[in-house]
Amino acid sequence: MGNTVITISYDGTAYSGFQVQANANTVQAELERALAVIYKAPVRINGAGRTDAGVHARGQVANFSAPFIIDSDQLPHALNCLLPDDIVVAAAHEAGDGFHARFDAVGKVYSYSIDRALQPQVLRRLYSWHMPEPLNLDQLREAARLFEGTHDFRVFQAAGTTITDTVRTIYAVSVSENVKDQILTFTFEGRGFLYRMVRMITGTLIRAGKGVLSLSEVEAALAGSNPSASGPTAPPHGLCLEKVIYEEL
């Protein structure tokens, strides 16, 4: 038995999210189906991040207890032959017995892409939020900086969740503009994120950039005293899980 770790990228467009659920097409289900063919036995994987329906990943990580060991150089290609084209295993390696992709993650990096062209850029439509309206990037960047650090993000999670500890730490929120490609990218690096937190922060940043929200209103939302200043939730297709960070990988 080996504890095998795989790095996975996927186009979330066609999936009801990463995690297995009844009567839904999920990335995890596709991966487990392909692994079962290779190992000729049921295989259950632990995914690092439970990305939502329509959200993409370049660097999702999962581990599983392999019935036998397959060379790390060969496993990705073998899996990719069995997987649909919109899921690709980029790499594999063996880890120590105790390694768990979710519990051992010490950070995650998400990107959120915004298409700034007047009419949508068709080849980017599945991977960016079309937002051609004028934005004040200076104000947007200042708002982004307010989210860095440790805060109670309870007004930045989806309604109805039962999580009570809503304090999280964001190491960095960066805003980069690719003028040539007309793409604005927000990058969020944090210890962990609440359900839909990145998308709600993104919606908030856009409102701040439009001048609809002032910096003090954003601060009030972060202080929990102005819940209506958070959101809206940006659509899933602009979001991508870029990387999961571990102490030793």
Add this chain to the structure above:
Amino acid sequence: MGNTVITISYDGTAYSGFQVQANANTVQAELERALAVIYKAPVRINGAGRTDAGVHARGQVANFSAPFIIDSDQLPHALNCLLPDDIVVAAAHEAGDGFHARFDAVGKVYSYSIDRALQPQVLRRLYSWHMPEPLNLDQLREAARLFEGTHDFRVFQAAGTTITDTVRTIYAVSVSENVKDQILTFTFEGRGFLYRMVRMITGTLIRAGKGVLSLSEVEAALAGSNPSASGPTAPPHGLCLEKVIYEEL
């Protein structure tokens, strides 16, 4: 009656090419359907380039005789509301009566994208050819240079075409490598191209880059004396019509 010109971008994945044909889903048919709704009359468009099934466009151009004039600032948005998401009209303007998108074109720019990552980059899979094998870029660039200028490209067109004048002029073939994105892009700028010519040249360049074809074999293919040195035809999904060039636009 106005002669209206539109610039169109599309994801060719779902289409049997640009040009209308019986019992097939084409970009032109979708455009004419949307135009008929707006103008409440049948509208026939002249497309500048007849892109093949699966080929994309960022800058296709078409003109049509409009039953009445709609403001150029409003037409793209009105059309985009009616068009499927994978076809976007980026701009519109009025032209003189005599303008014809195909006959008046004096050049076209195509790009061909190659994904150099070891395993396919999933978010680029629909827009690039996955080719992870080692390539000698110096040799590939030298081969690319051989195609520049005026040549008889008859061995670089799809078999079975009836065109007899196969002399064409390519102004430039450039090879640019984006190391960070692991994407290699060939850009072809020419007066006009034969059927599948860009894809056949791309296949030839890849073989030259792999060292399977020598530069003298490429030269022989261009001289028409070694037809088997041309091709293979690179797959359609890496190709994109970037721009159509006119003398006054």
